Amino acid sequence: MQNNTQNTSSGMSLIVKTVARILAGMIMLYGIYIVAHGHLTPGGGFAGGVIIAGSFILLYLAYGATAADSDKRKWYASLCESLGIFGFWIVAILGLVFGTYFLFNIFAKGTPFHLFSAGIIPVCNVAIGVEVAGALVGIFITFAAVKLLERK
Amino acid sequence: MVNSIPLFVVIPLGCAFILPVIGRRWERAGDLFANLVTVTLLGLAIWSVRFIRETTVYHVGGWGAVNGIPIGIYLVRDGLSIFMLVVVNLIAFVATLYSINYMEYFTDKTKYYTLFMLMLAGMNGVILTGDFFNLYVFIEIAAIASYALVAFGTEAEELEAAFKYQVMGSVGSGFILLGIILLYSYTGTLNMADVGRVILDKGASNLVWFVNVLFIVGFGLKAAVVPFHMWLPDAHPSAPAPISAMLSGVLIESIGVYPLTRIMYNVIGFDGVLSNILIVLAIISMMIGGLLALWQWDYKRLLAYSSISQVGYILLGIGLGTPLGLLGALFHLFNHSAFKGLLFLDSGSIVYSVGTRDLREMGELDRRMPITSKTNLVAAMSIAGVPPFNGFWSKLIIIIACIQAGRYGVAGWAILGSILTFAYILKAERYAFYGKAGRDVADVKESPPFMCIALIILAVICVVAGLMLLPNVRETILFPVVNTLTSGTEYIWRVLR
């Protein structure tokens, strides 16, 4: 994205780009907040993941389709997605590995209403969040690539 | 070993999740891992056969029953599930083996294997689950993976086929979901056995009948029963050959026929009206599928229509509801997986070597591709029901079951369907292998080794599967499976025990 920072020819105007740069981090922070507090407040991995993806998609929108179209970026998104759900999978089989049930809530439950509580739930939320974010960004990039392809 | 139950879902899921990561640099990872997974699962499934007499319940997450009401998700492994697992994983194993060479001429093999594993996990999940919503979720996994796999070649017509498949599949899923919602609002629970118990208590009301209709339509759509079959002839031929084999061989059975059977027999309870509906649908499927297959010149399309017809046979046996009918249906299900899988794999070999699906452009392949032609012959004879190949035995049992149940007219239709089967499959044989070549076939060669091995494995199964009906063998393998269904709502107490 560095290369495209000063490139005003594609994407939206300078103002949108600058605001997107300022806001992207904050949006992501908010997404992470939703994910991390999934077991305490409404929200969770799916909702938070969408918001996290939103931060990237905002940047891509501001900087235009060409900024988004990159094999490497798609790969990172795909990687996030795979690793996210793979993390969920790992958490799920921990129960099997340690001789209890599949998807058993194997971690300590902690005190309710605290951030570190509810055993595997926040961990799963994080995994799902990563997956959803990766998934949406990946889809967005894929579609952007298709659109560019059509334009060519 | 109760812990082996979730492995059927966990292993392919894990493989699917990790493959995109490691498959980027390592092209062969998909070949290796997918085959390992399917071999393991096949081994597990066959190993499970010794549990075939008992019902094992697995409580996911350790959430058992509270006050006798199940609150978590149950996985249920009984005779029928194990039987289906063996079928599914067998075909999956052969298909992955076949894919090693066949998928060489598609790009991005890793994604292919990922989707394949997801579809497999979906099917295994559907088979093992004892929970309505979970059933729906896994049906969706399998279905979505199959949508993508149908369009894997990314040609225009494949995309169109996948689109149709997706739209109609979504309609079907919608009906299924509506049915599940209604059942939930009626019973307040999602566990199949618990739903069954509540229905037993409350009695089969209009609502349950409405849900029955919704399920027949929804699962009938997934199983491609006429008149809900229109997506199949587009979708199945468009997929790569191993996927066609999976779709026609096991997918329509494991996410269409199996849940329908399970719910009708074990949860809601089977009766005469359902039986009549299923039999009529089955006869229509048999005849229309066969007639349309007769009309086709595209080999894979012909096979796809024949799947509709064969599903009709399976449904006929299930609709009869007698033990003999169920035995025939289940055995035919197994056989159909084997021979239809084999036929589609053979068609894939032809496509791979000759480059066409049009029967008129093939010909004289019996000399050019000996293994393909011989295995195809075995499969064709199986589907036509020529002894001693497996299709004959299941056809025999189903027809005898029709007579035994006193439905002579139905038996007559089954015979007619059978003659139709002879007609269309021999048409394919005649044009593809024995007739005069429609184009220059001088440079056509036999397919690569892994493909041939896969073909031979299935051909051997087609030849020897009839042995499952031998006395002593059938008592150990097939009868307990039939008992699972004939014991009807006993299922509830076995699960809730």
Add this chain to the structure above:
Amino acid sequence: MSEILYLLVIPFVTGVIAIFLPKKIRPAIETVGILGSVGSLAYVTYVYVNLVSYTSSWWRIDGLSRFILLFCGVFGFLIALYSLKFMRRFDRLNEYYGYLLFTIGASFGAVLANNMILLVGFWGFLAFTLFMLITIGGPDRTGVSEAAKKTLIIVGGSDCLMILGIAILWLLTNSLRMDSMNVSVATSRLAAVAFVLLAVTSFAKAGAIPMHTWIPDCAEFAPIPVTAFLPASVDKLLGIYLLTRLVTDIFALNTAMKIFLLAVGAFTVLAAVMMALIQHDAKRLLAYHAVSQVGYMVLGIGTCNPIGIAGGLFHMLNNAIYKGCLFLTAGGVEHRTGTTHLDRLGGLAHYMPITFVSFIVAALAISGVPPLNGFTSKWLVYQGLIMLGNEGGKLWIIWLVAAMFGSALTLASFMKLGHAIFLGQTPDYEKAIGHKVREVHWSMWLPMVVLAGLCLAFGIFAFRLPLAKLIYPAVGKVFVPGFWQPTLATILILVGIVVGFIIYLMGRVKIREDSLPFIGGEVLPEEVRVTGTDFYNTIREMSILRTIYSKAEQKLFDIYELGKRAFLFLARGVSYAHVGVLTSYVAWIFLGLMAILFVVVRLR
């Protein structure tokens, strides 16, 4: 028990060995094939001699199955021998011998089976081997594959009917053992249905009208040994075996069923021989005769009295002998000249004397000329029909006349065939095929001569040898009324022969009148050579027959073609609904949903 198993094991194991031998090592394949067939023959002879009767829940040997077993073995051996030379030039030799041996084994199994399921298993497997043997095929790949397809659809389709029949029998008797069944057709309609289904199955195998249409196609395109072995002999043996079993053991028939059988038989005799008259291809002609002869067998068995059944069985045996012989001679001719088309043949008696003599003997036998075997068996059938008349009923005279007229027409058509191939004008063979025509190799003429000899022997010593040793054990001792008396039957035979001559001469005379003025005194060039077949165009031109023939040439009487048309018509109708428009597909779904809803509302 173990003897029976060995009977199956020998051909099947050698067959599997043959099939898995590499295509390249021809001598090994041939050795295995010959050894397998010799072994089967030897063992079946041993069983025939030693095991007179045996019954278990799976297998059964009695007088009927014994001699059919023996003849399956004999024909298998003869065909294998004949194939040594003939099949050299074919490609898939390993498969050929493999399926040949499978056929021997499966026919043993089908005859031995006492369990219905076992029977239908072997029965269906025979259809499969037949299909495979046809696909070994000749030069015309399209024709071969079409014929193979048609054959398996008819034979395999009829096997489905057999399954249905067996299922009904099982429902009625609650048993699958053939020896313990005794179903009276009169008692229930289901039994009648079962009988008709099973009878139709046997018709399809044996080739009686209306299930006969695969035989001409098969004969035209399949290799001659295959035709001689399967449709002409073993399939006939099995089909008639089953019919006999049905009539004698399993069912007790009523009058309606008898009339059904007799009508089928009579119609088969006449219609097939009429078709045979107009054929231009020796193999097709012979095939129609093969069908026609089945009519006699069905007639004989349809009488349901011992003489008739004995006659039917004996005719089956005789037919297998002389029809095998005839096909082998046709094969010899094809082997040497490369064609069986009657227009391109003639005058071969000079070049192939042994073949010619065998042909003449077999042709006379099939035409029912005394003292050859065909006469005896036909005569028994006639006697059976007359007996039927003695029992009451008026229809027997129709059947008798039909049978005799058929016999006459058979003679007429064989005169045509003999004239066209072995007599008549000689075309320029060297120009057509590039070498001189010689007598065939000994391994090919030996089977013909053996079979021709059997024709003579069975004819002359009919009552001492075949009937006494083979048929009577099967159906019990039969009292044949006044054999050498000048009865109605013998007179009618002679009348039949005379009629045949008249028809033959009619054809000759007419052609002469028409064609002589045009030929004038010129030397006949090759193109306008008068061939045997032209004579019979006269028959074709008769006004009523002409329509029927033209319809028959369009295959309007072919049950396969009729079915094909009907199915394709339906298929086209159904395929109009599959337009590829998503909206209409979704509309179908909702229509289906509504239909099911209606059904549920109505039924509850």
Add this chain to the structure above:
Amino acid sequence: MNELIGLIIITVGVVFDFFGVLGLLRLPDVYNRLQAATKCITLGTCGIMLGTFVMNGFTGLGIKALIAIPFIFFTAATGSHALARGAHKFGIKLWHKSVCDKYREKVTTDKGNK
């Protein structure tokens, strides 16, 4: 007391919102409507947020309402800017009574230069 002040602020916000909607309906073209929408509705919403903060004080809810205000300012301004630019690029004409359009002149000259 906080309750009352909060309610008053919220009411003011709602009134501004109302003006914004009125402007959206009455003003003639996209750009003018954007003007109304951006200004009035931003301030209106900010007012509601502020009111909420005043009512709730430094609790989780109140703090979140407070930090929403700058974000709304940022995004509303940027959003309307983006919309206006997009509309203009898409070719939506100004109101026929508009006095001048320097931007169109610039775009056309840019095109001419190319």
Add this chain to the structure above:
Amino acid sequence: MEGIAMRYFVLFLFAFVMWLILTWPADWQHIIVGVIVSIIVMVLFGRLAVVGEVKMFDPKRWAWFIVYLVVFIWECIKANLDVAYRVIHPRMPIKPGIVKVKTNLKSDIARTFLANTITMTPGTLSVDVDGDELYIHWIYVRDETVEGATKYIVGRFERFLAKVFE
């Protein structure tokens, strides 16, 4: 590059403060997680953080920023009243048009702030930025020339923003 490192640090601070506000009242668990989360955000978006943050630790700029805020809020309220007046007025006293103005501000963030401020103030809406030229939609065009328009629209804020960001 010191500037880049600084950017990362600034973003980290921002993120952390944001986190604390979001999770108010914060306990030790939130703080630990907050640090981790801020680091994640910093790593991902630090490169993109707005140029010129080095000046953030200059208190004089913060003072000017507050002044600017006060002016801005005042103008904002005025803008609302202005629009409300124009909307409510039966004849709708508007005379719209797009004018061009020039700015002396150089940095991206300053220009962005300027444009957004213009959007939020009476009767003006920034349509595009092209170098140092801004195109403004003006609901009541008082002066069509570049200089006049600049004085009316930009003049009020430019000096504050220059003090804050330049």
Add this chain to the structure above:
Amino acid sequence: MIDLYIWIGLMIIGAIVALEAPDLISAVISLGVCGFSLVFIFLRLHAPDLAIVQIIVETLSLIILIAAILRTTREDTQERLSLQKVALWLGGLFFMTVFMLSAYRIAHEMSRFGHPLLRMAASYLDMGLMKTGAANLVAAVILDFRAYDTLGEATVLFTSVIGVMAVLRAVGRKKRGG
């Protein structure tokens, strides 16, 4: 209860108008009516959070749809009233009638509206917090009691994304063939 029916009736009218409006933008606005009626239904059923989500979704989709229309064309192509269309309409109406009649027959058998039958859910309400330690009961249900379903749903998402990526490859095949 009666107001609920009014809103539902409004929704149906909106949907029908949306289907049949000759002008695309009217169609979209009717759709908006439909969506916002849903908002009120949610509010009426004591589900404000759902209502808020619905508002956001509805607003967004309305904006997107209108933008899409602005980018394409305002006017729909004028269709004449063809026989096929009439048949389609009649068929659809017939189907709806049948379906609704069936649905009406079963309506009274379901638990009363707004008063769900608590069987499985009762246990969740009783012991959700205690057994899982999650303050958010929804999270407790979807990630602990029924985590297997959630794993499945995450897999559905994963599947769709992998599927989309697979289908949208630039080149599908290396060699000839079908």
